[in-house]
Amino acid sequence: MIGLDPWSPQAPDDPGLTALLEDARAAAGDPVAALALADRATERLPLPGTGRTAELWRGLAELAAVDLTVARTLEPHLDAVAILAQAADAGYAVPPASGTWGVYAAEGPGARLEARPGDEGRLVLSGRKPWCSLAEHVDSALVTAWVDDERRILVAVDLSHPGVELVDEPWVARGLPRVRSTGLRLTDVPGVPVGDPGWYLTRPGFAWGGLGVAACWLGGAMGLTRRMRTAATEREPDQIGLSLLGKADMALTAAAAVLTEASSAVDAGLVEGEHAWPRCVRVRSVVHDACETVLTAAAHALGPGPLTGEEEHAARVADLQLYLRQHKAERDAALVGQAVADGMPVAWA
Template sequence: MREHRPVLLGGRTDAEQRALADLVDRAREAAGDVPAALELAEVVGGQLPTPGDGRTGQLWSALASVAAADLTVARTLEPHLDALAILEQAGLTVEPGTWGVFAAEGPGEPLRAEPSDTTYVLSGRKHWCSLSSVLDRALISARVGDERQLFAVDLTAPGVSAVSGTWVARGLAAVDSGPVDFTDVPASAVGAPGWYLERPGFAWGGIGVAAVWFGGAVGIARRMLAASESRPPDQVALMHLGAVDAQVHAARCVLEQASYAVDAGVLSGSAGWRAALRVREVVALAAEDVLRRAAHGLGPGPLATEEEHARRVSDLELYLRQWHAERDQVALGQDVVTGDGARW
């Protein structure tokens, strides 16, 4: 069926398209099921490329394709793949199991790392720890003095305690992203202080998240198309569908261009950060417009009676809040004033 096809960024070979179609089938089978999604992540983690290896478009096509099928599966897969890419960039061996990345900052005293013999121990609370109670390991940022550093942590170790009862979200309801408390938990350094944010892959990972938003928007756009094909012509619905087509096209274009630039080696340093801000802006605004127009064009019916559509809308609305919105616009505006990237 057309709504179950892969989402392609750039020209993909026949073999790549077959692999993506198989991934979509497996993502649909795991829809809404976190344990099944984790099993899928562990299987495909070693099969999919990493950003910058010459096949970035295939990686982001995979993320978008899974997201168009189910955002719970995509939200489980994306950080696992990001963790594998970070460990590869750091030149470290990947321990088997499922991985997460807990690097967002939250309120209050930050999580701290203290040297202990040949390693570190983590103590304190870390916010925004997605699936912490079901993952095997995670890459976690913590403060070492005044600097941020990344650490690999076994989440099954004593002293790791997920804070229950804090995740009340209606979107991504199965992907509990509440805080975790750490008490003298052993941790291994991944890179030097500051390396996590300074490496080129930080910007590339941010664009990868935008590929997931894009796929979620495609899933909603496909529902709009199905509605227009199954009922008599409706000029208002067609107007919204046409506007959505243009938005999806724009989002696809910036993601494709970014994938080529990553593989060409030109998106490092300030250029990578600038590209991430631009791409995330274009894709997030497109996705928000798709959500708005789907609500206007489809009306309340699908939201009230279709589990898959209602869940996809709620999931995408929450997922998009990973975009920092006006704060990222300020950062990009500052770069326009002080940087050298505004060719226009």
């Protein structure tokens, strides 16, 4: 259960998770300090699709409510651990999920990473990979590389290999400023294939991972709404202030309910097949829209004061605005619409 009261702090039953959240606050804004929590986060938060998906997403949301830099740093590491576990369950030989990890699957103009056969079943990677968040800080990464003109394969690589070079690119972001994305240039870098060509995108866990990101978005909005409620207790709120707080609450409650329903569906084995990704995009879109509602409500309710005088609040607003841009807005709506036209189950039929 994501929570009937999604923006109220809840003491986790697990003392280890409580301690993790406390240390996440100490690591706020610092991705290196956040990565130092990776092993504990892996230990405390379950894998998706194993019967405790709601617990995983609630943990990600609570981390994000504490600090979005911490959540944005730990989420891809946890996703990589889950991907390796899913590959192992599918019968593939994979490296151990030790150290800290990134997941780099983006493509960009003028950047192409290619894989060719190497020794002992390994692959050799050469080329350039764009949008590699925290590549200068993590130990290893799962990267997609082209095996021919149409197919990509996921490969585990050691980023300390001498053939891996950071490509310094402009990073002017005001949100999540220290969660920097760079390019990577690889020259004859060996790697371990994780799955067959196409497996990464077709496995059910690809869609589930997208909802872990949505849980982080929800947590960022939870933090903003908690600040709104604090403001309502500091002085007598007027009807407008109460209306804005109510609007934020309703948006988060609806998003949490949809995410909770999705977690049950994932654990029941219902989110797989051709409609798995559109179903998850539909949920992501509901969460995204709720977060946008909260951002507007918080701006109207709190005014400029916290944005100019409170580092934590100002950072949370900027961080959430940037993080939400992983959502493709109208393009995602078109993807869902196409799936509905193609027969994806809907609640209103």
